[in-house]
Amino acid sequence: MSLLKLALKGGASMEIQQYLERLNEDKEFEGGLLSGLCEETPQELHNNIIRSVEYDGRAKKERMKKLLKSVAAVFILVFALSTARGFLEIGGSAKKTAENVVLSGANQKQDSQEKQSVISQDSTMDEKNLSKKTVRTYKIYTSNNEAVNFLNLNAKVIDEGTYAVDISFEEAFRKLAGNNQSYFESTELLENLPDDREYFIVEVEK
Amino acid sequence: MEERDLILRCQSRDENAFESLISTYEAKIYNLCFYTLKNREDAMDATQEASIKIYRYINSFRGNSSISTWIYRITYNTCMDYIKKRKINIVSYEEVVNVEDNISSKVEAIVEKKELKDKIKECILKLNSEHRTIILLRDINGLSYQEIADILNIEMGTVKSRISRAREALKNELVKIGIKGGG
Numbered sequence: 001m002s003l004l005k006l007a008l009k010g011g012a013s014m015e016i017q018q019y020l021e022r023l024n025e026d027k028e029f030e031g032g033l034l035s036g037l038c039e040e041t042p043q044e045l046h047n048n049i050i051r052s053v054e055y056d057g058r059a060k061k062e063r064m065k066k067l068l069k070s071v072a073a074v075f076i077l078v079f080a081l082s083t084a085r086g087f088l089e090i091g092g093s094a095k096k097t098a099e100n101v102v103l104s105g106a107n108q109k110q111d112s113q114e115k116q117s118v119i120s121q122d123s124t125m126d127e128k129n130l131s132k133k134t135v136r137t138y139k140i141y142t143s144n145n146e147a148v149n150f151l152n153l154n155a156k157v158i159d160e161g162t163y164a165v166d167i168s169f170e171e172a173f174r175k176l177a178g179n180n181q182s183y184f185e186s187t188e189l190l191e192n193l194p195d196d197r198e199y200f201i202v203e204v205e206k
Numbered sequence: 207m208e209e210r211d212l213i214l215r216c217q218s219r220d221e222n223a224f225e226s227l228i229s230t231y232e233a234k235i236y237n238l239c240f241y242t243l244k245n246r247e248d249a250m251d252a253t254q255e256a257s258i259k260i261y262r263y264i265n266s267f268r269g270n271s272s273i274s275t276w277i278y279r280i281t282y283n284t285c286m287d288y289i290k291k292r293k294i295n296i297v298s299y300e301e302v303v304n305v306e307d308n309i310s311s312k313v314e315a316i317v318e319k320k321e322l323k324d325k326i327k328e329c330i331l332k333l334n335s336e337h338r339t340i341i342l343l344r345d346i347n348g349l350s351y352q353e354i355a356d357i358l359n360i361e362m363g364t365v366k367s368r369i370s371r372a373r374e375a376l377k378n379e380l381v382k383i384g385i386k387g388g389g
Contacts, residue, residue, distance in 0.1 A: 016322055019345065020385065023377050028366070032348020034341070037327050041236045042250060049228055049257040054221075056258045 151202060163202045213273055216264045224264070228257055231274065234347060235281045241342040242285040244331050248292075256284040271356050278349075278357040282339065289335075322385070329379035337372035344369050 019033035155163035215223035235256050239249035259280050267276050330341050343349045343357065354369075355362045380386070 016326060020380070023373055023380075024386070028370070030348075031344040031350075032346070034326065034345040035348060036323055037330070037346050038233065039237050039240045039246075039249075041233045042246070045236060045250060045253060046229065046232055048250065049232060049254055050225060052254040053224065053228075053258055053261045056261070 155202065158201070165202055209273060210269075213264070213267065213269075216261075217267070224261055227273075228260070231277050232257070234274070235277065237346065238278060238281045238339070238342060239285055241330065241338050241346070242282070242335060243288065244338075248288065252281075252285050252288045255288065256281040259284060272353070275353050275356045278343070278353075279359075282357055325383060325385060326376075326380065329376055329383065329385075332379050333372065333375050336368065337375050340365070340368050340372045341376060345373075 015033045015036055022029040022033070151163045151165065154167075155165040158164050212223050212227055216227055232253065236249055236253045239252040239256070240246060243249050243252060256277075260277060263280070267273065271279075330338060333341065339358070340354065343354045349357070351362050351365045351369075354365045358365070360368075
């Protein structure tokens with residue numbers, strides 16, 4: 001027994017001797033020459049490893065179970081709460097329906113009032129927008145190109161051949177009627193005038 | 207091929223397959239833990255922690271590296287975490303030997319109280335963590351530069367220079383206790 005041991009020891013020592021020699025050579029050399037220095041593993045190591053792995057596996061399962069239980073509990077709680085809330089909402093909605101009936105009547109009344117008010121406002125606006133003014137108009141019969149050019153440059157076109165000019169009566173005559181002095185004066189209701197100023201409305205006849 | 211099959215079975219949560227896999231690697235895991243933590247009890251705890259991690263994350267093993275590299279990497283990271291979390295006081299090898307004397311072979315102790323390999327082990331355990339780990343991976347476990355680079359997540363050039371520095375440091379420690387080249 002001791003001989004075998006010594007022989008084994010001798011083998012290990014050979015490698016170690018080789019290692020020490022190479023170490024002094026200051027060169028790179030192969031690995032594994034100190035394999036004899038491996039620590040013997042404790043006898044109980046293997047069983048301990050297997051036990052710890054099994055224990056870890058069980059602990060993991062337990063953790064999973066606990067986690068699942070917690071998730072299930074939360075799910076049940078949420079479900080219960082939402083159901084209870086649903087019941088409350090159903091009760092609440094019935095109450096709300098009754099309130100809504102009363103409210104809708106009131107609202108309808110208010111709505112109709114509002115609508116009427118809007119309509120009346122609109123009509124006022126329409127009246128305003130569509131307001132017609134009584135304007136003194138002068139119909140000038142002219143073929144005078146100068147007069148037409150003047151109107152095109154300075155007057156606001158109301159309709160084809162009808163212009164609104166912001167000039168005095170005399171000036172209008174001087175510039176527009178020319179020598180013809182032929183005009184027809186009338187009073188008309190005209191609409192869509194540019195603004196509230198008084199205009200000299202001229203109709204040109206060719 | 208057989209190992210790949212074993213891994214596939216482990217990935218499908220076959221406990222027997224995992225037991226076979228861990229039987230193959232538990233000594234290597236334990237050794238890395240022991241040489242990193244310099245303490246048998248801590249090495250035992252860290253080995254268990256690493257084994258649990260291997261079992262938990264075996265599904266994330268995609269075969270980009272060898273299974274041994276993957277296991278070594280998990281073990282090394284576990285040891286680093288172990289040191290950070292527990293702030294373990296890394297005791298000297300003499301203390302370890304004194305405490306654990308009864309566990310190690312008594313016959314060997316009778317034949318030669320401190321034989322050569324124990325002295326070298328003592329010198330390795332005196333090195334800093336970086337040098338200890340790389341001596342273990344290269345000179346004790348005989349891993350390639352590439353495997354070491356993958357495990358420690360460093361460049362291959364860094365592995366070579368670190369091995370060189372670690373061996374130089376070991377040589378200095380051996381000289382201190384009177385061991386020179388040639389025995």
